[in-house]
Amino acid sequence: MAVFVKVVDEGAFRAAARELGIAPSRVSQTVSDLEKYLGVTLFYRTTRKLFLTDEGQKFYAHVANITKSAELGLNELNTRSQELIGELKISLPAFLASSAVSSAIAEFARQYPKVALSLNYTDQKVDILKEGLDLCIRAGWLEDSSMMSRRLGESRRFLVAGKAYCDARPSPKHPSDLKNWDWVHFDMRSRSTEFYSKEGDTVTISGNSRVSMNSAGALRHFVDQNLGLTILPEHLVAQEIKSGNLVHVLPNWEIKPLGLYALWPDTSRRENLTLQLVRFLAERDLS
Known part of the structure; x- marks a missing residue:
């Protein structure tokens, strides 16, 4: 079920395999075995794209919640054991590539070697939910948002x-x-x-x-x-x-300086891990 959710989130077997660190053939076989076990078709497959069937959409709605709960449980144990494990997908403005913010993220990566970080540097505004991001660093003045947020500092x-x-x-x-x-x-x-x-x-x-x-x-x-x-x-x-x-x-x-903010969805699948990074950044001088 976790592999199925990853395929849906990534939109392709190969992308899911890359995120999971396993062979694409294994991902494809796992989904095929799941379909055989359930007795339904979960995906329409074309040469270029995957599309969820009606059954696949209904199944995903339930399974995503299960995997989210499992990840939250693992993150809770990781937090208590002081050993963070998992993966975070983060977006930052491109001009912060060689900034104190990036240096702090590098420090976090050194301190927690079992956390994998996927960093996307772009000066274009990104949709956190659409891109499947766990955290977004924004520079500017925060607008009203349904996202969770925390001010990290400012840039002169x-x-x-x-x-x-x-x-x-x-x-x-x-x-x-x-x-x-x-x-x-x-x-x-x-x-x-x-x-x-x-x-x-x-x-x-x-x-x-x-x-x-x-x-x-x-x-x-x-x-x-x-x-x-x-x-x-x-x-x-x-x-x-x-x-x-x-x-x-x-x-x-x-x-007027630019404010630096961390934004993340309140339904984040890696909520505890995201909060650990946000707190880590907030405790440092990022100005």
């Missing part, structure tokens, strides 16, 4: 531009001085930016951009090519600012 952001681009223009003293500057825009963020001064002033400006993209890593590269301004997390630009390749524009004005 700097307004930066290439040195040659800045050298060709008068040094700005106020956000309003940037109205004729070019911007390289990150598709996932608003085109309006609020700046905060140490004196408590707030100024909102909208940047004009003719180049936009969906990758924070690409943003840094294009700004390096002196195409204009952009806003990036501190950890992505600190070294380049120090080396002089990038300029921290308007350093006396602050930009």
Whole structure:
């Protein structure tokens, strides 16, 4: 039954076999034996896809609950024995690939060698339930959600531009001085930016951009090519600012930092294991 559930969750025998660490032929044979035992057909098979039959859908609804309860029971014992065992599928923004968050996850992996981690780094927003994820790390400001969540920290952001681009223009003293500057825009963020001064002033400006993209890593590269301004997390630009390749524009004005949040479904099949990782991350300085 556990193999059957894995096939449904993964959508293919080969993908299920990879997740389970067994041969695809064994997965296929296990499902065939189950169908023979039950006396019904659970899947419609084509050369490209698997589809649940009506009987398969009804059976899955019950079996999924059984396997979930079994995994919760195992995780509960694992938690009590201080030895975590299992697998977690996690999604993170691509710009956190070389961040304190990733370093903390690596520390977790070293501390709990029997936990398998599947990490998906993408700057695109993902559907936790549709993708079958156990945990999603989000950067930004959390919207209302039916998901469970916990704040992990925040990421400072700097307004930066290439040195040659800045050298060709008068040094700005106020956000309003940037109205004729070019911007390289990150598709996932608003085109309006609020700046905060140490004196408590707030100024909102909208940047004009003719180049936009969906990758924070690409943003840094294009700004390096002196195409204009952009806003990036501190950890992505600190070294380049120090080396002089990038300029921290308007350093006396602050930009609202990005909040870092952990989100997970309240019906997670690996609830205890997910919570262990969330607590592990929350106890560390991820700013």
